[in-house]
Amino acid sequence: MSQADIFVILRGLPWTVALTLGAFLIGSIVAVPLLAARESQFLPLRLFAMSLIQVVRGIPPLLWLFIIFFGLGMSYFPISPFVAALTGLGLIAAANMAEIYRGALKSIHHGQWEAANALDLGRLSTVAFIIAPQALRVALPSAASYLIGLMKETAVASTIGVAELAFQGNRLSQLTFQGLEVFAVVGLLYVVLSLPVAWLSRSADAYLRSKVAA
Amino acid sequence: MDGAVLYLADPPQSSQDRSNGGIMMEQGSNGTVIRLRALSKHFGAHTVLDAIDLDVRPGEVLAIIGPSGSGKSTLLRCINYLERPDGGTITIGPTTIDASMPVERAELSKLRRRVGMVFQSFNLFPHMTVLRNVSIAQERVLGRSRAEAEERAMQLLSRVGLADKAGQHPGRCSGGQQQRIAIARALALDPEVMLFDEPTSALDPELGLEVLAVMRELADSGMTMIVVTHEMGFAENVSDTVMMMADGDIVEKGSSNQVMRQPQQERTKRFLRAVHDR
Numbered sequence: 401m402s403q404a405d406i407f408v409i410l411r412g413l414p415w416t417v418a419l420t421l422g423a424f425l426i427g428s429i430v431a432v433p434l435l436a437a438r439e440s441q442f443l444p445l446r447l448f449a450m451s452l453i454q455v456v457r458g459i460p461p462l463l464w465l466f467i468i469f470f471g472l473g474m475s476y477f478p479i480s481p482f483v484a485a486l487t488g489l490g491l492i493a494a495a496n497m498a499e500i501y502r503g504a505l506k507s508i509h510h511g512q513w514e515a516a517n518a519l520d521l522g523r524l525s526t527v528a529f530i531i532a533p534q535a536l537r538v539a540l541p542s543a544a545s546y547l548i549g550l551m552k553e554t555a556v557a558s559t560i561g562v563a564e565l566a567f568q569g570n571r572l573s574q575l576t577f578q579g580l581e582v583f584a585v586v587g588l589l590y591v592v593l594s595l596p597v598a599w600l601s602r603s604a605d606a607y608l609r610s611k612v613a614a
Numbered sequence: 615m616d617g618a619v620l621y622l623a624d625p626p627q628s629s630q631d632r633s634n635g636g637i638m639m640e641q642g643s644n645g646t647v648i649r650l651r652a653l654s655k656h657f658g659a660h661t662v663l664d665a666i667d668l669d670v671r672p673g674e675v676l677a678i679i680g681p682s683g684s685g686k687s688t689l690l691r692c693i694n695y696l697e698r699p700d701g702g703t704i705t706i707g708p709t710t711i712d713a714s715m716p717v718e719r720a721e722l723s724k725l726r727r728r729v730g731m732v733f734q735s736f737n738l739f740p741h742m743t744v745l746r747n748v749s750i751a752q753e754r755v756l757g758r759s760r761a762e763a764e765e766r767a768m769q770l771l772s773r774v775g776l777a778d779k780a781g782q783h784p785g786r787c788s789g790g791q792q793q794r795i796a797i798a799r800a801l802a803l804d805p806e807v808m809l810f811d812e813p814t815s816a817l818d819p820e821l822g823l824e825v826l827a828v829m830r831e832l833a834d835s836g837m838t839m840i841v842v843t844h845e846m847g848f849a850e851n852v853s854d855t856v857m858m859m860a861d862g863d864i865v866e867k868g869s870s871n872q873v874m875r876q877p878q879q880e881r882t883k884r885f886l887r888a889v890h891d892r
Contacts, residue, residue, distance in 0.1 A: 509735075509737075511733060511735050511737035512737060512739065514696050514733065514737060515731075515733065515737035515738075515739070515796075517696060517726070518694055518696060518726065518729075518730075518731035518733075518800070519726075519751040519755060519799070519800075519803065520722075520723050520726040520727050520751070520755050520803070521750075521751055521754055521755060522754075525754045525755075529750060529754065530739055533741050534739075534740070534741050537741070
């Protein structure tokens with residue numbers, strides 16, 4: 401495999417990174433109102449959020465991208481492969497992150513809510529200053545491992561023509577007939593990408609732990 | 615007991631002649647700061663509180679004793695609406711809440727600002743420094759500036775002997791220290807009444823002592839206090855009044871001397887005998 405071949409593969413790297421971080425960012429943000437709806441006192445809203453989460457998580461990511469790109473994109477409004485992939489993966493990330501947040505929320509001792517209530521901190525202050533900072537710390541390891549999972553999942557975007565790592569690998573393997581070498585390099589790049597995430601998550605966790613625990 | 619001796623600088627008054635101690639208090643028309651009428655709470659078919667009537671005078675220290683499941687903690691938690699009573703009224707200072715009606719958030723706020731609460735399990739905010747634990751509600755609830763809130767927090771931390779812990783996180787403090795911080799946190803909103811829900815039950819006896827010393831100082835300063843406790847020494851020596859509860863009802867209530875030394879009711883005698891025999 402020549403150096404030029406490696407560069408062809410590397411051209412997919414920014415797309416994989418952009419898709420991963422973009423979808424994760426969308427997911428992390430959209431998950432907040434989704435969780436709020438999921439935990440709402442208002443039953444219809446709660447049911448809506450619950451079914452949305454179930455449906456989004458229940459359908460394979462590949463199918464979501466097909467629905468958005470070929471279904472909506474071709475029939476109703478033109479949409480670029482990248483935006484379609486970002487939308488689909490962002491939606492999936494939102495549903496998954498909402499569940500991760502929810503688990504973290506449940507892990508916060510009810511005494512924290514009670515202490516905040518007794519101090520007459522309003523609901524918003526309680527969540528913003530007391531509950532969310534603690535829940536985010538709990539959510540961090542799961543969120544990081546989900547981020548790594550999401551990065552690998554972005555490979556499905558190759559099926560609708562986003563020129564990310566897997567797409568470039570596939571193209572190159574068809575040009576060079578060196579599938580094994582090409583995909584080994586692509587695989588290695590995914591591993592390399594996951595390393596800083598794992599490392600960051602561990603050090604952030606250790607830092608927060610050292611601040612809080614005895 | 616680092617620092618816990620500090621507050622004995624003020625000569626303790628005997629519980630008999632303890633007065634208002636300079637704390638300004640808004641009182642009900644008949645000189646009560648807390649008045650409960652027919653306060654009731656049920657969990658399903660089980661009656662946890664059976665129409666409780668209770669008056670607490672300003673500066674009074676009331677100890678509630680009784681076996682587990684007698685409703686004493688639930689009573690305390692109903693007073694600031696951590697637990698919603700099913701019926702009856704709660705009057706604290708000029709604020710009255712009728713539990714049989716829907717309660718407005720603003721009314722609840724008035725009630726809770728007059729009442730400080732200390733929990734058995736401390737419930738400090740572990741992600742915040744000790745100083746922040748004591749200052750945050752002052753800023754968010756009372757609208758004090760950061761500087762004002764932190765100054766007040768430092769005063770209170772000194773009062774409980776923990777000024778040197780201000781920059782640490784609660785996880786680095788002993789249980790006794792955590793509970794003293796929790797007392798400072800509750801005092802930070804300048805409550806008229808302090809509720810203590812078994813404040814020493816999660817502590818080993820020596821750490822319990824430093825918390826009891828802070829509570830005694832608070833009592834001597836004229837704070838109105840309701841203390842659910844298994845500390846018979848506190849009930850006998852610090853509190854003015856002792857109330858014995860069993861099965862969601864008040865068995866008897868009287869001066870601490872009388873209830874602890876000459877209980878009138880068979881149920882109280884049996885309970886105190888069991889406690890002393892341990």
